[in-house]
Amino acid sequence: xxxxxxxxxxxxxxxxxxxxxxxxxxxxxxxxxxxxxxxxxxxxxxxxxxxxxxxxxxxxxxxxxxxxxxxxxxxxxxxxxxxxxxxxxxxxxxxxxxxxxxxxxxxxxxxxxxxxxxxxxxxxxxxxxxxxxxxxxxxxxxxxxxxxxxxxxxxxxxxxxxxxxxxxxxxxxxxxxxxxxxxxxxxxxxxxxxxxxxxxxxxxxxxxxxxxxxxxxxxxxxxxxxxxxxxxxxxxxxxxxxxxxxxxxxxxxxxxxxxxxxxxxxxxxxxxxxxxxxxxxxxxxxxxxxxxxxxxxxxxxxxxxxxxxxxxxxxxxxxxxxxxxxxxxxxxxxxxxxxxxxxxxxxxxxxxxxxxxxxxxxxxxxxxxxxxxxxxxxxxxxxxxxxxxxxxxxxxxxxxxxxxxxxxxxxxxxxxxxxxxxxxxxxxxxxxxxxxxxxxxxxxxxxxxxxxxxxxxxxxxxxxxxxxxxxxxxxxxxxxxxxxxxxxxxxxxxxxxxxxxxxxxxxxxxxxxxxxxxxxxxxxxxxxxxxxxxxxxxxxxxxxxxx
Numbered sequence: 138x139x140x141x142x143x144x145x146x147x148x149x150x151x152x153x154x155x156x157x158x159x160x161x162x163x164x165x166x167x168x169x170x171x172x173x174x175x176x177x178x179x180x181x182x183x184x185x186x187x188x189x190x191x192x193x194x195x196x197x198x199x200x201x202x203x204x205x206x207x208x209x210x211x212x213x214x215x216x217x218x219x220x221x222x223x224x225x226x227x228x229x230x231x232x233x234x235x236x237x238x239x240x241x242x243x244x245x246x247x248x249x250x251x252x253x254x255x256x257x258x259x260x261x262x263x264x265x266x267x268x269x270x271x272x273x274x275x276x277x278x279x280x281x282x283x284x285x286x287x288x289x290x291x292x293x294x295x296x297x298x299x300x301x302x303x304x305x306x307x308x309x310x311x312x313x314x315x316x317x318x319x320x321x322x323x324x325x326x327x328x329x330x331x332x333x334x335x336x337x338x339x340x341x342x343x344x345x346x347x348x349x350x351x352x353x354x355x356x357x358x359x360x361x362x363x364x365x366x367x368x369x370x371x372x373x374x375x376x377x378x379x380x381x382x383x384x385x386x387x388x389x390x391x392x393x394x395x396x397x398x399x400x401x402x403x404x405x406x407x408x409x410x411x412x413x414x415x416x417x418x419x420x421x422x423x424x425x426x427x428x429x430x431x432x433x434x435x436x437x438x439x440x441x442x443x444x445x446x447x448x449x450x451x452x453x454x455x456x457x458x459x460x461x462x463x464x465x466x467x468x469x470x471x472x473x474x475x476x477x478x479x480x481x482x483x484x485x486x487x488x489x490x491x492x493x494x495x496x497x498x499x500x501x502x503x504x505x506x507x508x509x510x511x512x513x514x515x516x517x518x519x520x521x522x523x524x525x526x527x528x529x530x531x532x533x534x535x536x537x538x539x540x541x542x543x544x545x546x547x548x549x550x551x552x553x554x555x556x557x558x559x560x561x562x563x564x565x566x567x568x569x570x571x572x573x574x575x576x577x578x579x580x581x582x583x584x585x586x587x588x589x590x591x592x593x594x595x596x597x598x599x600x601x602x603x604x605x606x607x608x609x610x611x612x613x614x615x616x617x618x619x620x621x622x623x624x625x626x627x628x629x630x631x632x633x634x635x636x637x638x639x640x641x642x643x644x645x646x647x648x649x650x651x652x653x654x655x656x657x658x659x660x661x662x663x664x665x666x667x668x669x670x671x672x673x674x675x676x677x678x679x680x681x682x683x684x
């Protein structure tokens with residue numbers, strides 16, 4: 138016997154319909170490429186999304202054709218989120234921080250038909266356009282009078298002219314909720330990147346869970362600033378959850394420095410912000426250098442890479458801002474775990490609570506996870522045993538676009554497919570997961586594992602250290618030994634000996650790095666993560682002391 142409920146497919150268009158109908162006056166504030174502050178609301182976003190839909194229909198695209206964006210966080214990008222997917226086309230967010238050759242490969246692999254780009258990226262677009270034969274339409278996200286006289290792009294249109302003459306009425310089509318809605322390519326540390334192809338159903342389910350109190354805890358009372366780019370896993374799904382809840386959105390545009398972010402946080406009374414640790418490091422540096430405080434910011438979601446304990450402590454103790462530690466992947470849409478305390482843990486001493494909050498957290502509803510040994514056998518949740526982290530759920534990929542890389546899943550005895558995250562982790566009896574390393578970054582010394590993340594966290598706690606990366610170096614006796622590569626804070630001084638002494642008493646003696654290498658910068662990838670492979674290449678001639 139079937140239930141007798143109404144049948145309505147879970148489609149992204151329903152989010153913008155809801156936002157307009159119930160939260161039309163909810164603010165959308167954007168710092169534009171032009172430098173000014175633009176003000177809109179959910180009602181206006183909905184109207185302009187329908188204009189985008191009409192404009193796209195005028196291009197005679199086929200169902201599921203890809204429409205790419207090369208853009209910062211802003212209101213026009215938000216309109217494309219709904220206008221593209223709502224019509225049954227696939228929103229493909231391109232990462233402008235990639236090398237032109239890699240960007241060209243991605244556009245061609247995705248077979249993008251349209252590319253909408255911010256004028257900031259015109260030089261990048263001009264560098265790749267001639268090599269992208271599938272793209273038939275180039276659209277600059279600007280007013281008509283901002284188009285250059287000679288862009289070098291035949292038929293280039295301005296976004297405002299493209300949608301300006303379109304009707305503001307549109308009937309969103311109904312189709313299978315499992316249809317593709319958007320796609321995002323991995324940052325690919327080896328070989329060509331692969332694409333996660335999200336569905337309308339997976340996106341809506343992810344939006345529901347992300348908004349829950351034990352996840353990102355969004356409501357119509359919040360003012361949210363996504364520093365995480367809209368080209369990086371759909372800004373962690375925040376635009377969709379924001380439409381579902383009607384919260385205020387504040388977009389930083391291209392101004393990602395600490396000063397600009399702080400100005401928006403204060404002027405727009407932001408209550409929650411989200412981004413990767415490297416961005417928050419700049420923000421904290423600006424606050425500390427100028428003796429500033431937050432007046433409305435209550436919490437910040439930090440993901441993308443592990444949040445250094447020193448950063449979490451600074452946010453909480455100095456500025457009264459709670460850090461929500463989260464973890465996920467492009468292949469997971471991306472949310473997997475969020476670290477929020479359980480009821481029983483509220484009675485713990487502050488120091489014990491802090492230890493829990495440093496973990497990546499517990500699985501949100503919709504995500505199942507386990508850790509396994511080399512034989513694939515599940516390991517106990519004791520907080521001590523660590524193994525390969527596997528996940529499964531309705532917004533976790535089953536395969537990559539075009540079948541790249543073959544079947545990525547690992548199957549258990551019951552035939553259930555689990556996605557291998559590439560992370561090594563522990564899970565404690567309360568279900569709190571902690572990443573100890575990426576499988577490719579684990580340092581094996583004398584048959585024992587050393588967590589590079591633990592070493593980095595200790596180094597980052599030193600007041601003179603701005604950034605630290607721990608990598609393993611070949612050792613004839615121990616196989617590998619750790620060294621820590623350090624960027625000093627401007628004007629700060631610390632010697633090799635002082636930093637190594639700082640590790641004493643904070644970790645086992647055999648886990649203390651053998652050396653410190655000071656550098657001007659640590660290479661970062663397109664999403665702000667440290668590129669340890671590149672770092673190892675830069676250190677290819679390095680030899681451990683005493684060898």
